[in-house]
Amino acid sequence: MSSLPILNSPSKAKDRVFDRKGDIPTEYFKDELFELEAKGELIVHRIADDNFVEVDTKYGRKKKIPIQNTWHHKSCGQCGHIPGYSTSIFWLHRQLGYKYHDPKDQTSCTAWNYYASSASNSAAQAAIAIRNFAQAYEDGYFPLIHCGTSYGHYKETRHEILHHQKLRDQVRRILDKLGKPLVFPEEIVHYSEWIHVMRDQIKSKQKVDFSDVTATVHPACHYHKLVVEDAIYDRDLYDGQRTATVSGVVKAVGANLADYSTWHDCCGFGFRHILVSRDFSRSFATIRKIERMKEEANPDVVITHDTGCVTTLDKSQFATQAHDRKVGIPVLSDAQFAALAMGAHPYKVCQLHWHGVDNKPLMEKMGIDHKKAWAEFEEQVERIKSGEIEYMSWEDAE
Numbered sequence: 001m002s003s004l005p006i007l008n009s010p011s012k013a014k015d016r017v018f019d020r021k022g023d024i025p026t027e028y029f030k031d032e033l034f035e036l037e038a039k040g041e042l043i044v045h046r047i048a049d050d051n052f053v054e055v056d057t058k059y060g061r062k063k064k065i066p067i068q069n070t071w072h073h074k075s076c077g078q079c080g081h082i083p084g085y086s087t088s089i090f091w092l093h094r095q096l097g098y099k100y101h102d103p104k105d106q107t108s109c110t111a112w113n114y115y116a117s118s119a120s121n122s123a124a125q126a127a128i129a130i131r132n133f134a135q136a137y138e139d140g141y142f143p144l145i146h147c148g149t150s151y152g153h154y155k156e157t158r159h160e161i162l163h164h165q166k167l168r169d170q171v172r173r174i175l176d177k178l179g180k181p182l183v184f185p186e187e188i189v190h191y192s193e194w195i196h197v198m199r200d201q202i203k204s205k206q207k208v209d210f211s212d213v214t215a216t217v218h219p220a221c222h223y224h225k226l227v228v229e230d231a232i233y234d235r236d237l238y239d240g241q242r243t244a245t246v247s248g249v250v251k252a253v254g255a256n257l258a259d260y261s262t263w264h265d266c267c268g269f270g271f272r273h274i275l276v277s278r279d280f281s282r283s284f285a286t287i288r289k290i291e292r293m294k295e296e297a298n299p300d301v302v303i304t305h306d307t308g309c310v311t312t313l314d315k316s317q318f319a320t321q322a323h324d325r326k327v328g329i330p331v332l333s334d335a336q337f338a339a340l341a342m343g344a345h346p347y348k349v350c351q352l353h354w355h356g357v358d359n360k361p362l363m364e365k366m367g368i369d370h371k372k373a374w375a376e377f378e379e380q381v382e383r384i385k386s387g388e389i390e391y392m393s394w395e396d397a398e
Contacts, residue, residue, distance in 0.1 A: 024059040026229040032162040033184060041168060042161075045137045045185040053197040056240075058229045064187050065197045066144070068098035071136035072191075075147030076108045077307035081315070084351025085307060086146060087397075088335040089191050091349045094394065095342055096201055101141040106132055111153035115271035122160060123170035129157045130171055134180035144191050148306030151190040152226035158188060159227070190223060192245045192305035193232055195334050199252035207343035208366055210255040215337070216299040216329075217246045217257065218289065218313065220306035221266050246305050246334045253341040258297035262288055268316065269308035285312045286320035286327050294326045300362050302331045315356040330359040346370060347377035348397040 037044045052064040070093070074086055093100045110120075110128055136143040145151040160167055161184065172182050195202070224231040224243040234244035237251070242263070250257050268274070268285030290313060293299055304310055314331035321327055332340075336350045346352045346368055352359050353374075363370040380396055383389045389396070 024061070024229070026059065028061065029158060029162060030186070033158075033186070036162065036168075042182045042184055043137070045133065045142065045183050047142055047186055051142075055193070055197060055232050056234065058231055058233050058243075061229065063193075063230070063232065065189055065193050066142045066187075067194075067197075068093075068100065069141050070098070070100045070144040070194070071139055071141035072100060072102050073106055073109075073132060073136075073143050073145045073147075073150060074102075075150065075307045076112075077147060077149075077311060081311045082307060082333070082351075082354060084336055084349065084354060085310065085333045088333065088339040088344065088350050089146065091339050091344055091397070092195070092198070092202070092335060092342070094398070095205065095344075096198060100144075101139055103135065103139065105135055109147070109150040109153055111147075111149045112275065114153060115149070116275040117272060122167060123174065125153075126157050126161055126167060127171045127174040129154050130161070130175060130182060130184065131178060131180060133185055134175065134178075134183045136185075137181070137183040142189070143185055144189055144194060146191050146307075148190065148220040148222035149308060151188060152222035155188050155227040155230055158184065188230065190245075190305070192223070192334055195305075195338055196232055196245045196248050199249040199338075202249065202338045202342060203252045203254075206253055206341045208341050208368065210253050210341055210366065212365055213301065213362070214256040214258050214297065214299045215250050215301050215303050216260055216293045216297050217250060217263070218267055218302055218304040218309055219243050219246060219263070220304060220309050222306060222308070246303055249334050249338055250303055253338065255337075258293075258299050260293045260296040262292045265289065267304070267309040267312045269306075269312040274308065274312060281312055282316040282319050285316040286325065289313060290317060290320075290327045290329055291325055293329060299329060300365055301337070301359075302329050303334050303337050304331065305334050317357050328357060330355065330357045330362045332359075340366065340368070345376070345397060346373050348380065348392065353377075 033044055036042050047064045047066045051069060052066050054062050054064055057063050107128055114125060133143060175182050231243045232245050233240045237244040237247050247257055265288055267289055268281040270281060273281045302313055310331050310333050317327045339350055344350055346363060360370050380392050
């Protein structure tokens with residue numbers, strides 16, 4: 001009787017070593033960017049040598065993340081649906097002592113319309129992006145993009161500007177009429193990349209114990225699926241096989257990072273679904289994402305890093321709850337999560353009352369007295385109603 005051949009079983013994923021081999025499959029945008037600058041076609045807005053942290057991107061290239069003197073390109077979705085998102089980003093800058101600029105003359109990126117196939121021509125789209133970049137350059141601050149949709153769209157705009165002479169000429173004529181230079185930043189930087197490189201400083205100022213909190217992470221498609229080679233990866237997080245942003249700060253503040261099988265799927269916001277097929281978005285967000293997390297990881301909170309993701313995952317759950325599905329998980333941005341860890345006020349700063357899912361059980365698990373916090377918030381509201389103050393200042397919030 002002959003014996004069966006002995007086969008070596010493949011090693012488990014956790015035991016494998018992930019090495020990047022061969023040539024990088026994508027061109028390096030900086031080669032074209034600096035070549036165009038040398039020809040006098042545009043100005044490259046550089047990050048100062050003493051003002052960045054260098055990180056690895058998907059294929060091992062280096063990316064500079066500015067530390068301070070940042071120009072905050074806000075999100076129309078954040079301001080409209082999750083206002084505590086932006087205030088948490090600013091609060092973190094203030095608490096860590098980094099200078100920033102909150103511009104009053106920034107325009108929307110118009111990417112929502114672009115992805116819904118209802119935007120105008122490519123020259124208008126690119127001119128809007130570069131007008132904002134030119135304004136940051138003239139203000140003397142480096143752009144930090146809050147919205148994942150803007151971030152992805154601007155990287156696509158960079159590709160078009162670098163490769164199409166006709167488009168550059170069209171955009172230059174528009175900017176000439178505005179009296180602004182054709183400027184492109186050395187890096188397109190998302191705010192969550194700033195939080196990622198600040199995670200150790202955030203940990204050093206942590207005031208709230210998150211060791212009992214379990215979190216799942218939803219990485220935003222506009223962050224890691226558009227121009228994939230520009231997203232941050234770290235060998236210490238999932239062996240560098242999925243983007244490190246968000247997961248890094250969750251681990252840094254001591255929360256339990258839980259996994260689930262549909263982590264790579266869209267939140268349901270999509271590129272045009274939320275505008276033209278909202279029922280599809282709500283079903284996908286809750287049944288494909290939230291319910292799967294509930295069944296596989298049962299987290300206390302979902303952490304993500306894009307306005308569309310927070311809005312869709314959070315505000316879609318009410319419809320599915322009406323059908324007794326397994327949902328009901330609070331959804332926060334990494335900025336709000338990090339700010340809460342550092343002791344930010346849950347209502348004055350993080351503005352959790354704008355969220356759709358009940359987040360009081362989460363705050364109780366964090367040890368936050370939400371009843372006391374709400375009374376303090378209402379006190380500020382009464383001061384505004386009485387005319388004592390016109391609005392809440394940072395001094396009132398801190």
